[in-house]
Structures are given as structure tokens and as C-alpha cells.
Amino acid sequence: MGRVGVRLDVAVDALPGRAAAALARVDVPWQARWDELASLVAELSDLVRGGPGARVVARELAEVLVGAAQGGAQRAAVAGLADRVLDLHAVACASGPAVDGRELATWLLWLQTGFAEPPEVRLAAYAPALGEDGLAFYRAEAVARFERLPVIGFGRTGRYDRERWALLRVVEELAEHTGDVDLQVLVLSRDLSSGWHYLQVATVLRDAGRSAEAVAWVERGLAATGGRGAATRLVDLGVDECLRAGWADRAVALRRRAFLAHPTWESYTRLRSVASASGGWPSVREEVLGLVAEAEDGDDVLRRVVEGEWAEAPDGRAPEWLRRLRAELALRER
Template sequence: MDSLPATVASALVEADDEADDAAWPARWQALTAVSVELQSLLVTDPGPRLVALIEEIVTQLADGVAASRRHRVELAELAHRVLTTHARACAETAPDPRRLADWLLDLQLHHPEAPDVSLAAYARALDDEGLATYRERAVALFEPLPVIGFGETGRYDRARWALLRVMEELAEYTEDVDLQLLVLSKDLSSGWHYLQVATVLRDNDRSDEALEWVERGLRAVGGRGAALRLIDLAVEEHLRRGSPGRAVQVCREAFFLRPNLDVYLKARALVVHTDDWPPLRAELVQHLVQDGSRLAVEVYRRIVEVELARRGIEEQDLVVEWLAQLRGLQPDAFADYLDHIKSRHVADRELLDELSRRGF
């Protein structure tokens, strides 16, 4: 038993490339034999001494993963295999749970490449006391990490990656929503990350917090990226809460922030069959006229096409008035756009006659 660490140390010494190719099969055989021997000792000689021995060998293998140029994958797999034996040994030996928690955490923090620790495998050995120690220390190390702000490029050095992996596993194992949120909220580099946080909150019946994160996300993205999905989540949540007016307000505010046909259609779907739609539609269209930017004009053109396709007889005059406004906004390109409209509605004699009567 005592000679196993020396065997591992000898097998992990890498030579130059040519010599390594020739020597590796024998070295690998020696390493796998150590793994098999440890499993045998688990049956014949379990106890604290074996646990300490396996910990030493796991650490050696993890060091080997970091140092190896050519055999990192094989060594990582072997380290994971030996760590599985360690978990079984701990389950039978019942070591000090606090010391075990510290060792598992140190192993991961000092060796980000491998192996991955499964807390479920150590549930019996850690017990509540060890898990509390593990959590307390992991959170204390993770909380001070800086948040990656919107639009920033995250710098995931080895230490941050290691802590992130620890926290993700801990959150998954404990099913602790607050831990999951702590992990997610450390990276807010895009709107999709805000959406992740809001979705977790929504799925765990924390509606007010979810909507707060949606608002934060919408302010951050400025109508781009994940904005539509954030709006969808907010609209769905307000409707679920019986607040359709607030759902419409979300769409209105988002449209004013950055005009978008999809947002217009969301608002339309919410109130098109109510008395609230005509004044809201007028407000949205007037915003485009006042904006006058290229984006606003493009959205205006698309809205005209949508309303032409869906209009009722009573709305025909309104659509024609919109065309008149559009001609004022984009005089140089209006003739081509009007030809496009006429060609798409060539069978609509009523519309074509009205356009002709209005001088189009």
C-alpha cells in the first residue's frame, strides 16, 4: 500500500516526445494497476489510512493532468476513476466531514482541469455538517468575485472557472435557488443572462423579482438582443397575474425605447379588440413620425403593410393617411415603396381607387 504513491510519481514523469511514445504504454499500465489495487484495498483493508492514501494519489493525478502535454485526457479520466473509489471509501469509513469538505474544495480550487467532484457521491460522508462547511466556504470565496457587466468580456481565469464549477455543482446538488441566482448574476454580459435570472425567478414563483430583472435587462439591452424574449416573459407574467394593462405598458415602453414591428404586434394582439387599441396605435405611429430615424421609418413602412393586410373597411382612410405621412418622411424612396404596395394589392380595387383619389 505504501509504495503506490511512488509508483504513480514514477509513471507521471514525462520524457521527450520520442521516448514518451515508447514508454507511455508501460507507464499507463502501471497507473491503471494502481487504480485497480486501490479498489481491491477498499475490500480488504478499508479505513482512514486508505482514504488518506487515495487522497494523495488523486492529488498526484490531478497535478499530472495540469502538467501533462500529451496525456491530459487519459489522466483526467483516471483521476475521476480514483476519486470515485475515494467516495466509496469515505462512505464506508465516515471521515471527519469538515476535513473532507475542505479537501474536496481544495482539490477543485487547486486543480481546475480535473477531476470533477460529484457531491451526490459524498452525500453520506459529508452529511449536513460537512455540506454546511463546504457551502459556507465556497460562497465566501465566490461572493467577492466581480460581476461581469453588460457588454463586457468576461475574464475567466483558472481560479474563477474553478469556483464557478464548484458553485454550479453545489447549486444543482442542493437545489438551492438562491445559490443558482448567485451564480447566474455574476455574469450579466448580455441580455440573455438577465433572461436566465428572470426565468429562474419566474419558475420558482418569485414573480416580483422576475419582473425587476426583466426591467433591468431591458434597460441594459436597449431594445436589442434578448429584448423580445424579455418582453415575452414580462407580458406572460403580467397576464398570469391578471394585469393586462401592465403587459401593454411593457410593450409601449419597449417600443418607445427602440421601435420594433414585433413589439407593435405584441401590443396589437393584447388590445386590438378593445377600445384601447385606436389611441395606443395612434400614439405608437406618432412616435415613429416624431422619431424620423431610418429605423423608425422602416418600422413605419412595415406597420403600414401589416395594417393593409389586416385592415377593416373603417380603417382604410387611416392607412391612406399613414401613407401620406410616410411620403413626407421618406420622399425620395416613397415612389418605389408605393409601387410595391400597389403590386401586392393589385386585386384590391377599392384600395387602389382610394389611393388614386388621394393622388397616390
């Protein structure tokens, strides 16, 4: 595998050497050097269209430009040229004799993780040259390295160093190219610093039709967040999936958990709706209101429940349990 920084002694009639020489001439105005570099890329394009034999030249030119794009005022401009050269390299690899897919995969991973400012490799462009074996090797190597990254736990501030950013981009691109849900989950589950990240994982699994796993991630998110932050959205997603799958008891359990974590009128009515549909509302209501009554601010919560239920009672015909609870609260206020 070639390395950047050793091309200045290459004959100037070779594209990589001419590019390195142009980049090294700091005494020449940038516009003149840019014109030279752009013309070299145009020459490479002609070479690629002319048939096989351009792979090595394109690869070496890409390394020169990627290395030069690591700093300086013209970094973005040089990086743009590097992207164009990589596209040409992908075309060159896909034409002519077959390439070693594993060797190409190794080079692509090095290119994306070996620099502080790595290029954006379009995996779709390289897929034909990589072939099935090369792509599988690329995936295995990328995943193995990514899985070694520590998980950012809930409430923690993650350290996104150069390696983490580079591998994150590699695996994200791989997941997008393959449409692999497990890869998407792998990417998202490496940062669980907030409840919203749990929600992202659960959403991906829900959209993939994997309800059981989606609900499991909802439950993990609720345990981590303690009912804060994204908890409401997590519960909504989990309940919807449970009802879709016919798991009424799990849906009630999620609403029960949400109400006890934050006993508001809204969370109460949502619990009532789900539990009533399954036929278990009276027993669920008795249990949760009993637990609420034991809390320090339990009477305040119970008053809100009584007021809400009383307002909804038809023509003042409140059920016996509600009349009894209202009377008990009135006695405690005296």
C-alpha cells in the same frame, strides 16, 4: 492536508509512493507506466472493498494523480485515473467511522481550486460523508469565494482566469446537486455581458415559479440592452409571466417599451394585442403614435402602421382615427 510532489521518498510498497515512482520513471515507456498505475487503482479498489482504512491512501493517491495531470502528453489519461480514485475515495469516506465533514469539504474545495487543471469532483458521491453540516460549510465557503468575483457587465469581455473557471464549476456542481435556484441565479448573474444572460436568469426564475423576480430581470435586461439582441425574447417572457400573474398593465408597459425601441409593424401588433385585451388600446395607441411622430423617421413608421391597419379594416370600413392619420400623411407628402 497533503501536498503533491513529496511522495517520491515514500516506501514503494505504499500505493501513493508507487504511483509517484511510476510517474517519475520517464525512461520507461508510457504503456508500462500506465499498466502500473492502473494496477495501483485496482489495488485501491480492493482495499476499499475490504473495509475501513483506505481513506488516507485514496486521498494521497488522488493528490499524486491530480498533481501529475497538470501537463504533459498523458494529462488526460492520468486525469481519468484521478477521477476513478476520487470515486473510490468517496466510497471509502462514506463507509466506516464518520469523517469530519468540514475538513473533507475544505479538502475538496482545495482540490478543485488549487490546480490549473482541477479534477471534476462529483458532489453527489461525497454527500453522505459530508453530512448536512459539511455540505452547508462547503456551500458557504464556495459561495463566499464566488461572490467575490467581479460581475462581467453588459458589453464587456469577461476575464475567465483559472480561479473564475474553477469556482464557476464548483458552484455549478453545487447548484445541480442541491437544486437550489438561488445558486443557479448566482452563477448566471456573474456574467451579464449580453442580453442572453439576462434571459437565462429570467428563464430559471420563471421555471421556478418566481414570476415577480423573472419580470424584474426582464426589465433589467431591457434597460441594459437598449432593446437590442435578446430584447424580443426578454419581452415575450416578461409579457407571458405578467399575463399569467394578472399584471396586465406591466405587460402593456413591456410591449410599449419594445415598440418604442423598435417601432415595426410586428411590435405594433403585439402591443395592440395586449393593450386591446386590457381595454386600454385607444389611449395607448394615441400615445405611442404621437411619440413616434416626433421621431426623425416617424412618418415612415406611421405609414407602415396605416398600411397594415388599412389592410386589416373590414371591407374598407376604416375607423375615424385611421382615416384622419392617413389623410395627414398624404398632406405631408405633397
